[in-house]
Amino acid sequence: MIILFISFMTLIPFLGFSPYIMRIMILSGIYIILALSLNLLTGFTGIVCLGHAAFYGIGAYTSALLAIHFDLSFVFTAIAGGVVAAFFGLLLGLPTLRLNGTYLSMVTLGFCEIVRLVGLNWMSLTRGPMGLTGIPFPKILGWVIDRDAEYFYLVLILIIMTWVILNNLIQSRAGIALIAIREDEVAAEAMGINILKYKVLAFAISAFFAGIAGSFYAHYASFINPQSFTFDESIQILSMVILGGMGSNLGVALGAIVLVSVPEMLRGLQEYRMLIYGAVLVIMMLTRPQGILGNPKALKIPRNN
Amino acid sequence: MLFQQLINGLTLGSTYALTAVGYSMVFGILGLVNFSHGSVYTVGAFLTLIFFTALKFNFFVSFLLSIILTGLLGILIDRISLYPLRKRNAPKVTSLISTIGVSIFLQNLIMITWGSETKKFPLVINRGSINLFGANISTLQIMIFSMCIVLMVSLNIMIQKTRVGKAMRATAQNSKAAMLMGININAIIMITFFMGSSLASVAGTMVGMYYQTIDPYIGYMAGLKAFAAAVLGGIGVLPGAIVGGLSIGVIEAIAAGYLNAGYRDAIAFAVLVLMLIVKPSGLLGKQASKKV
Numbered sequence: 001m002i003i004l005f006i007s008f009m010t011l012i013p014f015l016g017f018s019p020y021i022m023r024i025m026i027l028s029g030i031y032i033i034l035a036l037s038l039n040l041l042t043g044f045t046g047i048v049c050l051g052h053a054a055f056y057g058i059g060a061y062t063s064a065l066l067a068i069h070f071d072l073s074f075v076f077t078a079i080a081g082g083v084v085a086a087f088f089g090l091l092l093g094l095p096t097l098r099l100n101g102t103y104l105s106m107v108t109l110g111f112c113e114i115v116r117l118v119g120l121n122w123m124s125l126t127r128g129p130m131g132l133t134g135i136p137f138p139k140i141l142g143w144v145i146d147r148d149a150e151y152f153y154l155v156l157i158l159i160i161m162t163w164v165i166l167n168n169l170i171q172s173r174a175g176i177a178l179i180a181i182r183e184d185e186v187a188a189e190a191m192g193i194n195i196l197k198y199k200v201l202a203f204a205i206s207a208f209f210a211g212i213a214g215s216f217y218a219h220y221a222s223f224i225n226p227q228s229f230t231f232d233e234s235i236q237i238l239s240m241v242i243l244g245g246m247g248s249n250l251g252v253a254l255g256a257i258v259l260v261s262v263p264e265m266l267r268g269l270q271e272y273r274m275l276i277y278g279a280v281l282v283i284m285m286l287t288r289p290q291g292i293l294g295n296p297k298a299l300k301i302p303r304n305n
Numbered sequence: 306m307l308f309q310q311l312i313n314g315l316t317l318g319s320t321y322a323l324t325a326v327g328y329s330m331v332f333g334i335l336g337l338v339n340f341s342h343g344s345v346y347t348v349g350a351f352l353t354l355i356f357f358t359a360l361k362f363n364f365f366v367s368f369l370l371s372i373i374l375t376g377l378l379g380i381l382i383d384r385i386s387l388y389p390l391r392k393r394n395a396p397k398v399t400s401l402i403s404t405i406g407v408s409i410f411l412q413n414l415i416m417i418t419w420g421s422e423t424k425k426f427p428l429v430i431n432r433g434s435i436n437l438f439g440a441n442i443s444t445l446q447i448m449i450f451s452m453c454i455v456l457m458v459s460l461n462i463m464i465q466k467t468r469v470g471k472a473m474r475a476t477a478q479n480s481k482a483a484m485l486m487g488i489n490i491n492a493i494i495m496i497t498f499f500m501g502s503s504l505a506s507v508a509g510t511m512v513g514m515y516y517q518t519i520d521p522y523i524g525y526m527a528g529l530k531a532f533a534a535a536v537l538g539g540i541g542v543l544p545g546a547i548v549g550g551l552s553i554g555v556i557e558a559i560a561a562g563y564l565n566a567g568y569r570d571a572i573a574f575a576v577l578v579l580m581l582i583v584k585p586s587g588l589l590g591k592q593a594s595k596k597v
């Protein structure tokens with residue numbers, strides 16, 4: 001079944017879609033990676049992160065700068081982007097020692113805004129609002145990726161890697177610990193799970209994959225500026241996880257595809273798009289808070305009060 | 306220079322304090338960060354402007370209408386996006402996301418109805434300025450500051466002395482017990498939303514008058530800064546909102562004067578993150594014991 005699906009996906013570039021459709025599919029791919037990575041944090045560990053775009057942006061800027069100044073291979077810039085983002089994820093995970101729930105979400109929001117403002121003001125490194133231009137095409141072992149089909153395959157490989165690694169992680173001991181933390185932190189601690197260690201781990205891994213997505217985006221778009229990594233972007237990624245269903249990898253991937261392609265289909269409605277978007281979020285929460293394919297258990301149901 | 310920055314900081318800080326009250330009161334009673342509050346602030350500022358310039362009402366009538374309508378909008382937001390979730394005892398995350406949805410909806414509604422370009426806010430009150438210790442203080446600044454302080458102090462007195470205030474405090478402490486004591490929880494929540502939102506409208510209008518321009522995005526930063534102020538002072542504690550708002554205003558003005566002005570907006574977030582890490586309960590808040 002999976003093999004069938006993957007072989008179908010490899011055929012897509014040969015089906016003669018227009019560059020516009022290919023572009024939407026590649027963008028969906030980037031968001032699938034982002035949504036999968038956020039799902040680890042929000043869906044499985046129960047931390048609502050309002051600053052995922054910051055990791056995305058850190059990864060994008062890191063690899064863009066490395067590629068522009070040192071002309072390194074994509075393998076290296078992507079891993080570097082992931083590692084730097086993971087480092088910031090680690091830093092952001094440390095306050096979880098003291099903070100919970102809404103307060104932690106607000107720290108992630110503050111972090112996201114600070115990263116954006118540093119990006120806007122650190123002119124010598126990031127060129128501020130003008131952004132970084134002329135990011136070279138990704139190169140892998142001398143192979144230069146510059147056609148839509150090649151980008152498509154690259155993002156497909158990245159999605160499969162992210163999916164396999166995160167899926168294995170969730171089924172491992174560490175993953176079970178994360179789910180235990182989500183279900184009941186106090187009980188998990190009583191069972192001998194080191195809460196801080198696992199939460200920091202979740203932050204770092206989640207940030208790592210967001211950084212890789214950022215790295216791909218930087219090479220693909222060949223231009224980045226802080227405007228691409230705002231709080232709205234964080235909300236967009238979070239909405240994909242929520243719409244698709246927290247704690248379901250298939251669900252969030254679906255959520256990413258829906259939220260990238262539906263606004264494209266609604267292009268005719270122009271300014272009403274975001275209006276509908278906001279209304280959909282509210283209606284979704286009121287009618288089906290667990291998302292399209294989500295597990296209702298992934299939402300913490302308070303026992304008292 | 307320093308004194309001038311201090312005056313500017315206190316003026317803006319007092320409007321942050323007014324906006325922070327909305328976050329603080331809702332958090333105190335529902336334990337929820339109301340993300341739509343920033344957009345409500347924008348709606349308040351726009352309503353005043355529309356009544357005043359397009360419908361040619363008297364300024365004070367426009368202001369009053371805006372305060373009432375924005376307050377009602379607050380109730381409406383609660384009724385539509387939060388009340389059904391509360392009734393089902395849904396998890397907090399869903400309410401948080403629901404308010405984010407409302408926020409996106411409102412901001413875009415403003416952009417569609419009134420356009421996304423910056424609008425001129427007419428200068429209503431201009432009585433010149435006075436010179437004090439080398440700083441220029443305009444009458445508008447004095448008016449904004451004193452109005453905010455008067456509103457905050459009277460709100461505090463209301464919460465501490467009146468029956469409604471007592472009921473609000475009881476609901477914040479333990480809503481179930483308050484209900485058993487015969488307090489109409491839903492009415493209290495409605496009053497809370499009404500007051501929080503109408504104060505946001507006052508703050509939005511004041512800032513519009515102060516800068517003489519408004520655009521649909523003003524509520525975003527103002528809302529986040531006010532939230533930072535509420536956290537700094539101690540979320541859920543009303544005097545904390547005043548302390549937090551004024552502190553954020555002053556810190557930001559001084560930092561913008563002496564450091565890179567581009568980082569002005571980052572200051573509030575740095576304060577927010579640091580405060581949450583060091584003392585999440587805020588300057589005036591009490592550390593809540595963790596319930597198991």
